[in-house]
Amino acid sequence: MPVEAPRKRQAAANEITIDAEGLHYRDLNELIHQAAAQGARVIDVRNVNGQRYIGAGLRLPVTIRLHGTAGNDLGVFMDGPTIELFGNAQDGAANTMNSGRIIIHGDAGQICGLSMRGGRVYVRGSVGYRSGIHMKGYQDKVPVVVIGGHAGSFLGEYMAGGRIYVLGLDAPAACPLGGGKEPVWRVPERCRSLTGRYTGTGMHGGAIYVRGQVDPALCGREAVISPATDDDLPVIRRDMEDYARCFGLDAGYILSVPFTRLAPKSHRPYGKNYAY
Amino acid sequence: MSVIKNEPVTEQPAGGLLPTGAVPAGTTGSPPRRTASPADRGSVGVERGGGVGNKEDLAKKTRQAVTPFRRMRPAVRTHPDFRVIVDEDKCTLCRFCVLQCSWDALGWDDRVVPFDENCVGCWRCVAVCPTYAIRIEQWPTMYRENHNWTRFIANSVRKQAGSGGKLLVGTGNDKPYPVYWDHLLIDACQVTNPSIDPLREPMELRTYVGAKPDRVDLAAYLSARERHFIPTDHRSVGDPDRSGDPSANGRPAFDRDLRRRLGIGPQLRLETPIMIAAMSYGAVSLNVQKSCARAVAEMGTYWCTGEGGMHPDHYPYADHTIVQVASGRFAVDADYLNRAAAVEIKIGQGAKPGIGGHLPGEKVTADIASTRMIPEGSDAISPAPHHDIYSIEDLRQLIFAIKEATRYEKPVFVKIAAVHNVAAIASGIVRAGADAVVIDGFRGGTGAAPTMIRDHVGIPIELALAAVDDRLRQEGIRNRATVIASGSIRSSMDVVKAIALGADAVYVGTAALIALGCTLCQQCHRGRCAWGLTTQRPDLVKRVDPEEGWQLIANLFKAWSGEIKETLGLLGINSLESLRGNRERLRAVGLSQAEMDILGVKPAGR
Numbered sequence: 001m002p003v004e005a006p007r008k009r010q011a012a013a014n015e016i017t018i019d020a021e022g023l024h025y026r027d028l029n030e031l032i033h034q035a036a037a038q039g040a041r042v043i044d045v046r047n048v049n050g051q052r053y054i055g056a057g058l059r060l061p062v063t064i065r066l067h068g069t070a071g072n073d074l075g076v077f078m079d080g081p082t083i084e085l086f087g088n089a090q091d092g093a094a095n096t097m098n099s100g101r102i103i104i105h106g107d108a109g110q111i112c113g114l115s116m117r118g119g120r121v122y123v124r125g126s127v128g129y130r131s132g133i134h135m136k137g138y139q140d141k142v143p144v145v146v147i148g149g150h151a152g153s154f155l156g157e158y159m160a161g162g163r164i165y166v167l168g169l170d171a172p173a174a175c176p177l178g179g180g181k182e183p184v185w186r187v188p189e190r191c192r193s194l195t196g197r198y199t200g201t202g203m204h205g206g207a208i209y210v211r212g213q214v215d216p217a218l219c220g221r222e223a224v225i226s227p228a229t230d231d232d233l234p235v236i237r238r239d240m241e242d243y244a245r246c247f248g249l250d251a252g253y254i255l256s257v258p259f260t261r262l263a264p265k266s267h268r269p270y271g272k273n274y275a276y
Numbered sequence: 277m278s279v280i281k282n283e284p285v286t287e288q289p290a291g292g293l294l295p296t297g298a299v300p301a302g303t304t305g306s307p308p309r310r311t312a313s314p315a316d317r318g319s320v321g322v323e324r325g326g327g328v329g330n331k332e333d334l335a336k337k338t339r340q341a342v343t344p345f346r347r348m349r350p351a352v353r354t355h356p357d358f359r360v361i362v363d364e365d366k367c368t369l370c371r372f373c374v375l376q377c378s379w380d381a382l383g384w385d386d387r388v389v390p391f392d393e394n395c396v397g398c399w400r401c402v403a404v405c406p407t408y409a410i411r412i413e414q415w416p417t418m419y420r421e422n423h424n425w426t427r428f429i430a431n432s433v434r435k436q437a438g439s440g441g442k443l444l445v446g447t448g449n450d451k452p453y454p455v456y457w458d459h460l461l462i463d464a465c466q467v468t469n470p471s472i473d474p475l476r477e478p479m480e481l482r483t484y485v486g487a488k489p490d491r492v493d494l495a496a497y498l499s500a501r502e503r504h505f506i507p508t509d510h511r512s513v514g515d516p517d518r519s520g521d522p523s524a525n526g527r528p529a530f531d532r533d534l535r536r537r538l539g540i541g542p543q544l545r546l547e548t549p550i551m552i553a554a555m556s557y558g559a560v561s562l563n564v565q566k567s568c569a570r571a572v573a574e575m576g577t578y579w580c581t582g583e584g585g586m587h588p589d590h591y592p593y594a595d596h597t598i599v600q601v602a603s604g605r606f607a608v609d610a611d612y613l614n615r616a617a618a619v620e621i622k623i624g625q626g627a628k629p630g631i632g633g634h635l636p637g638e639k640v641t642a643d644i645a646s647t648r649m650i651p652e653g654s655d656a657i658s659p660a661p662h663h664d665i666y667s668i669e670d671l672r673q674l675i676f677a678i679k680e681a682t683r684y685e686k687p688v689f690v691k692i693a694a695v696h697n698v699a700a701i702a703s704g705i706v707r708a709g710a711d712a713v714v715i716d717g718f719r720g721g722t723g724a725a726p727t728m729i730r731d732h733v734g735i736p737i738e739l740a741l742a743a744v745d746d747r748l749r750q751e752g753i754r755n756r757a758t759v760i761a762s763g764s765i766r767s768s769m770d771v772v773k774a775i776a777l778g779a780d781a782v783y784v785g786t787a788a789l790i791a792l793g794c795t796l797c798q799q800c801h802r803g804r805c806a807w808g809l810t811t812q813r814p815d816l817v818k819r820v821d822p823e824e825g826w827q828l829i830a831n832l833f834k835a836w837s838g839e840i841k842e843t844l845g846l847l848g849i850n851s852l853e854s855l856r857g858n859r860e861r862l863r864a865v866g867l868s869q870a871e872m873d874i875l876g877v878k879p880a881g882r
Contacts, residue, residue, distance in 0.1 A: 029680055052673070057610040057681025072673055077610045077681040092664055095677065098609040111664050115605035117649055133663045134605065138649040158657055160650060204655050267654035268637045274726075275441030 014041040021047035025071065029053055036060040036081075050090065055083055072109075075102050078119070091128070094121045099141065103246050110152070116143035116162065123147050124247050125170075129196065130154040135206060137161025146243045153196030156262070157220070159203040165239065167211045167254060168194040193218055200262045204269050208262040209236060211254065219262060222269045228259035350438035354431050358397045358412050360390035366409035373401035373410060378806040378816055379799075398797040400806035432727070443727035446800025446810065448627055448764055448786060449719045451731050456738035456871070457770045461880055463861040465848040472845040479841035480851035483549045483781050485578075485618070486687045487541030487711045488755040496537040504530040541711045542687050544618055546781060547576030548837040549852060550771060552829070553716075553762050553783035554600050554622065554691070556582025558635045558644050558656065559723030559800070560789070561817040562589065564809050567792060567825025569593035574826065575833045580620055580783070583658065584635075585647040586612060598689065601678065603632055604658035606648035610681055618711075619678050620689035621671070623662070626720030626763040629693030629734045632660040633724070639803055641812050672708035679709070687711035694718060694740030694763065695733075699747035706748060706757040714783060715740050717763025721786040723810055724801035737763040738777065742875045745778025745857055754857075768839035777875065778857040791828045792820055 016035045020028050028051045035043050041062055048054070048068030055064055057077040066085045072092045075083050079098040088106035092114060099118040107125035113132045118141030126149030133154060135143050143162035148169045156164050193215045200208055201220025209228060216225055228236060236259055237251070244251035360381060367388060374382045381395035382388055392415070401410045419427055432443055465471040472479075535542065552568045559582060566589060568579045573596045580598040581590070585607025590597060599616035601608050613619055624630060635644075635656035645652040665671050675688050690705045691714035692698065702713050717737025722730065741761045748754040761774040762783035771782050786794070793807040800810035808819030844850060847861055855861065863880040864872045872879060 026680075033683070053677055053680040056677055057613065057683075059610050073677045076677045077608070077613065079610050092673070092677075095664060096605050096608050114664055115608070117609065130663050134603075134657075134659065136605075136650055138651065139646075141649075157663075158659055160654060160657070202657065202659075204657065205651060267651075269655065270634055270657070271636060271655065273442055274444040275435055275439035 014039060015044065016040045016042070017044040017046065019046050020049065020051060020068070023051065025051040025053055029056060032064065033058065036062045048085075048087065055081055075100065078102075088125070089123075094119070094145075097121075097143070105247070107149070112147075113143065113145040113164075116145070117141055118143050120144045120242075121146070122243050122246050123149075125149045126151065128152045130157065132156045132159060132162075132164045132208075134158040134160060135162040135164070137206060144239055146239065148243075148247070150194045151196065151199075153198055154201065155195050155199045156203055156206070156208045157198060157201045159200065159208070159264070160205040162206045163235070163239065164206070164208045165211070165236075165243075165259075166194045166208070169211075169249075169254070195219075199223070200264075202269055203262070203264045204267050205264055207232070209259045210262070211257050211259055214260045214262065222265055223262040224265050226261055226263070228261045232259070232261060347440065348438050350434040352434055354434055355417055356392040356395060356415050358395040359392045359415050360395050360401070361411045361413060362388045362390060363409045363411070366407045368407055368409075370406065372404050372406070376400050376404045376806065378804045378811070378813070396797045396799045398795050398799070398806045400795075444724055444801050445727040445730060445798055446722060446724055446802075447796055447798040448721040449730055450798065453719070453736065455719070455764075456736055456867070456875065457766070457773050459865055459867050460738070460773050460875070460877065461863050461865060462769070462772060462776070462843060462847070463863070464846045469848045471848050472850055474841040474845040477845070477850055479844050480853070481546075481548050481837055481840060483546040483852060484543045485546060485712050485758040485760070485781060486543035487757055489539045490755060493538055497534065500530065500534045500537050504533065542618075542685055544578060544687060545576070546578065548833055548840075549775065549779075549781040550765075550833055550836060551577050551598075551760070551781060551783050552579035552788050553720075553785035554580040554582035554598075554620065555723070555785055555789075556584030556600075556635075557587055557647050558582075558584045558639060558812070560810055561808060561812060561820065562587060562643070563817055563820040563822050563825065564789070564792060565590065566822035567820065567829055568788060569597065570822065570826035571788075571829035571833065572596045574830050575837075577833070578617060581616075583607075583622060584644065585649065586615065587643075587647045591615070600691075601674075602658050603660070603662045604656060606650060606656060606658075609649075613678060613682050613686065616686065618687040618689060619682065620691055620714065621662075621674060621678070621710075622691045623665070623671075624691070624693035624695075624716065625722060625725075626693045626716030626718050626734055626737070627722035627730050628725040629695050629718070629729075630660060631726070631729060632658040634658070639812055644812065668704035668708050671705065675709045689714055689760070691716060691762075693720075694735045694737055696735060698735070698740045699743040702744040702759075703747055703751055703753070706753050710757050712758040712760055712780075713744070714760040714762055715744055716783075717741075717761075720763030721789075722800075737761055737774075739871070739874050741774060741779055742777050742859075746876065749857070768836035769843070771836060772840055772843050772855070773862065775852060775855050776858050776862050778859075780856065787832065788829050791832045792825050 018031050032043055036058060043062055043064045045066050048066045048070055050069055050071040052071035053073045053076055054070055055075045055078045058081050059079045061080055063082045069087045070085050070089045072090045073095050074089050074093040075097055076095040078100050080100045082101040084103045086105050089104050089108040091109035091111055093108045093112045094102050094116055096115045097119050101119055102121045104123045108123045108127045110128035111130045112127045113121050113135060115134045117136045117138055127147050129152035131151050132145050146165040148167050150168055151166050194210055195218060197218045199219045200223030202222050214225055219225060240254045241251045244254060371384060374384045374388060377400060379394045379396050381391050382401060383391060397412055402412060552572055557565055569590045572579045573593045578596050578598050581600055583600045583602035583604055583606050586597060586599055594615045595617050597616050598618045598620050599612055600620045600622050602622040637653050637655045640653055640656055642652050648656055650656055665674055678688050688710055689712040690710040692701060694715050694717045705713050717740060718734030744759060758780040759778060760781050760783055761779035765771060765782045765784045766787060774782050789809055792809060794809055803811050805811040805816060808816045811817060849855060859876045862877045864877045865880050
């Protein structure tokens, strides 16, 4: 499709609307970078249709509102902006993000929050495989990923810092976790557990909080499974209240089910593997 | 006997190297180590679908579930590798050697007392002894000759029977595989084509790293000059030094515009085709990196940080720094990417293709933690794959994520280990949009690698390089990316041969370390380098003075550049560009027909 001249509309001071229809990601990102550099505080992008790298490496304090489906690597290397996505995100949302906030009103694909060092990702729906792999923390930076639905396998693998929440807010009634009576083999795999296989494998920092129960057979052996303690509760409460506010949910309802915590056994999971 | 050692024993080789009766620290003296067997996974902790068990239940289940496993003393106590002999007649009792030995191989009891079992053969004591009173010898034990169960293999079995661990080692492959550089000979001019005297003729080593256009569009070039008010001067085409540009400020805009019009990617300008390969802060000390950074800045070339991040001390040399993005994504943020001259995505390393790396928690000091932006004291784990790269398409995605984050201003390198299918992989990498492909051969160095992987995985750089160059030419995409050869480039002649085989530039790592004092004792992974190279211990790190270090490396590069120019002269050419991929100027000795076919060279005499 030929690249058309961008249609810009000045909605209010410091607010810019961009129509992304038919735009190549390179052109769209150039427009966003230009708008941010020119002092726009709110950038409203309409008709987002799979454009990649939106907000890549952006270091200015802008709010980007996306309407449509964001492509791969949403907010990759981002440092500071807020992205609110009214739709689904594809793979790699918040990849290696340094700070800022990504609020996704739909689902996110694989490797959501890979190697995040700071900032927050709130997903109203579910995420795919390998989410939150190798999340880190550094000084005052604590990355937080909150997943409203369920997560695929390898959640939080090699996790080195930060917090991941899996809430299972929309678990169907058929799901044993939601109190259903269906035989296990008739229930879709995602309903047997909110997390997939190999959750927390190789984790050596941070914590994964799952609302309700966790199947230990699905967890990596480097993770210790225990109920969330009283020490965890203030942090969980603060995160959940913030999350609920973003989506107009009731934090009390989220907190009504006790959380299970996955924490690392050791900061050196593979230290004893070698002979000198 | 009161023996004073310069350091408490903090770690012991697990190979039973201690005298009889001594208890190796951290082996039999420590509580037995227990590990859950794979079959027990999932049975520990919380019952499926049930509540969380109480602590006693958990402990009981844990006890039942684990298989006992502990470090043992090997059945046969192996002997030390070396013996240290101190000539008492020559020794002046200055104790300098005792203070300098970081391996606890020398003690003091009114005289120097060697602890042979700890000696790694690094010659620090030999080098610092003012009277040459110290001699290190191979331990003189005769083995019954056995070409199958070599001494190394048999001792490895004993060591592993004791420790149950994977063997770990530093430095590149030391096994006697063929070194193809040493089977290639360079042509020279005689009578029919005159050689050139490099003492009075200029020799061009300048190399541009980055994607080149499919064709040169002179009209686009001229119109871009006109647009940016840069006087047209054909002599200056392609030479930024003589561009006749009246305003320096207009230059970057012109470059950008021209690059866009001609489809040229961002370029690095190398005054000599030798760069310093990735050695991260953590693997090597900060002083080593400082030496490298200053040396390349002075020599007009580049060095790579490795994945340990860029320390603020290197910011003055950022224009000559390539930063690395590896699977651990340590220190990677928008600042890091934009500060550097180029970005390298590390997929693999020649010494350990296909596996990741662990910087052990005890090496993650405050400074390393802040450079890598990770918590202090916890393992820095680089997983085997990048978790966002499972295909060439995914690689393209990361390449373009980096290009987007740097607004297409930085060349993006992709570094892979030389493996069997390297040509097809390199083709994919070029098509994925990389500006440069780094091929790292299996003899390449490492700060730590499992010994068996270092010694048995991958292929030699010479064959890989020839295969990659051939393949890219066949597909008509050789211009789209620079090819950088790496993995044991030992001399200027290795550089010349690599370039004749098709490389645009080379990376050296071990050679730079040797320039700084490395004696190839292969103990980098133990963090106690007596030469202050691969250690973070403050007293050892000081042994490399960056003020001297940079000059050692710069001298080496200067010497090699001189030799390369001399070689160009005897080949009768005055530009490195004329040698690139010019395999007609190479001949092989002692190689099979198949090897010569892959290398694309004829046998000597033909």
